[in-house]
Amino acid sequence: MIARRQVLATFAGIAVAGPLVACSSGSSSGSTDPNAPVKISIGDRPTPDNAAALKQYNDTVAAFMKANPNITIDTSETVWDPQTFQAQVAGGTLPTVLSVAFTEPALLMANRQLPDITDQLKSMGLLDQLNPAVLPTVSRDNRIYAVPIFVYTFALIYNRKLFTAAGLDPDKPPTTWDEVRAAAKAITQKTGKTGFGAMTTKNQGGWGFTNMVYGMGGRIESGDGKKSRLTDEPVVKTLQLLKDMRWTDNSLGSQFLYDANGVTQDFAAGKVGMMLHLPAVWSDLVKKFGMKAADVGVGQSPQAGTDLKGVLTGGNVRIISIKASSEQVNAALKWIAYNDFRPFSDKAVAVANVKATLANKDFVGIPGVTPLGEKQYDQYLEWIKPSVNVPAAGFTGYTDTVKKMPLIAEPPNKAQEAYKALDTVVQKVMTDQSVDPAALLSDAAKSLDSKLSR
């Protein structure tokens, strides 16, 4: 979906032996000896074409093993892939630690394919360090099953050049849906380009629509996940808005089968004025698709009005294999603390990391939400400030409100099924003028409810 590897490269630690969190027994399966020899495997090793990142990764692993002589780490290039993941679970070849996108833990928790790591997190003192606002994504029934390491919220990505061409102020991106609609209309009328590009396929249509609904103050499912809430007024209003933009304003263009990657490509090519995406897409747009950095603007995810209703969170979490023993879970958490948390708590590591990122011609300073405590994150941002190489001006719309914006997790039950149903709803509104949004959502609600009860 996004170049997770580039994003993560920012946070991969390097060889500095740092103080480690004391570890004691805490596994639900009984006491574990923290010094017993244990072997774990970790994925996400950078490929050889990414030399700087690979060196950094290897150095971090070597330093970690030096600091923890009882832990042996095997590395592999395995990355999260939904098509091979289940086979790896069944075959027992899944690495002990792997990074996956925020969209995945809900299903894995429901399938009981992740271990409960709540007690170990607590006893290792890691739980207190995590930002409570991002925990719902990795929790089920108040137990925690994965570690958030990188958090983003949806943002409005806009083309500053097209904004200027359409007579809009690129320094004042729209913050409400009314303003988005007006801006989209202006872009289409003045430039002939697609005003607003909406994702519609691969469940990403439902993913983006869910974020729109959150901004309107609605929800997709009830809090316990047993019932859909697709017939609520904010949801109907959101769909009606898309319909109006499509058929009244004609500002959604002619391509209605976009996935996240497709809309990103067309945005980079200057064919799309605005889209909803994660701020991390900035590095894809500039590095991969060659868009001018000065042309990319990042604003807050649009809301119903001036008060902030909320935004859907995205990012990465580290999961631990369900087949890991409690010793391996402990070792895995030690590794995660060393690799993913330390850059925020140790200035030397943070600065060295950032230098490696710059050497790899990647970007430093794309704003996000902290997976750890607010203070720690601000301190970290202060440390890396001299190395920031993304133009802060392009992000002001986003950074203005990011700390105040309520973070809302994915729908609690069968999120992918909900997204699939919403994909169809969004596609239908865009391809069939006669469709009634309320009736369409009522049908979708019935079909989703039958899935939620399975």
Added chain:
Amino acid sequence: MSRSDVVKVLEVADRRHSSRRDGAVRRWFRSTEPAAIIFAVPVVLCFVYFSWGPIVRGLLLSFQRTNLVQAPQWVGLDNLSYVLSDPLLPKAALNTAWFALLALVIGFPVPIFLAVFMNEMRRTGWLYSALAYLPAVLPPVAAILLWKFFYDPGAGGIFNTLLGFVGLGPFPWLNSTAMAMPAIVLEATWAGAGATAIIYLAALGSVQTELYEAAEIDRAGIWRKVWHITIPQLRNIILVMMLLQLIGTFQLFAEPFLFTGGGPDNATLTIMLMIYQYAFVNGDFGAAAALSLILALFLCVLSGVYQLVTRRWSD
């Protein structure tokens, strides 16, 4: 014949039959080298394990609920009833049948005509066969992504630009519920025709040339020769290819997956795509196996019926 006579005749027949069977086994055993059996066993075991094993596993899986970690639970016909009550199933089944029909009408005659055409071009035929086969050499994913550019719905899309020269369009192609499936059939025909034409071309080599000579003496034109000689001579291969194509079309996956993801509004959702979504999007392997089982049974029945119906023609 009295009743006891009948019994006696049956007994004799039975004895003769069983002794013949015993004899056959003994003869087979005597005529087979033990070494051959020893060599064959690993191959057979591999085949059973890797080819039949997954089929049996899939069959069991369709009656289970599993997360591939804990021991699977038996759920009886739960998965089957869940799949059958999925409101998307009728839509997917109709779409799949619609694709099969379109592929039969649009796609099936193309390779036959291609083969006849290439066969007629005696000197440059190799060039045309190479050209026709070229799409089959292209990896399907690359071909589909290429066609995605062709089908760009904007006025600047390749097909829309070409049609624009004659004053047509722009067409929404994959973005319209009505046009998406025919657009996919067009690509699939382009991709598959060459490989199938090569098979027909090989079959054309076995058509007796005297028949053409006789027809030429009777002043038959090319169409009459094709219709009265070529097609009847190819009958058997046409029937087999048709069955293979039918089975293939019911397993359509890559095109809708890469072109449209099943959209717009599920207009290109196929059974295989549903199976994929059950398994890899929802992690529901029981439901995926159950739907696969239904598809497999359906294809078995279809093949059986097809054999029965076409037996008369192929004799």
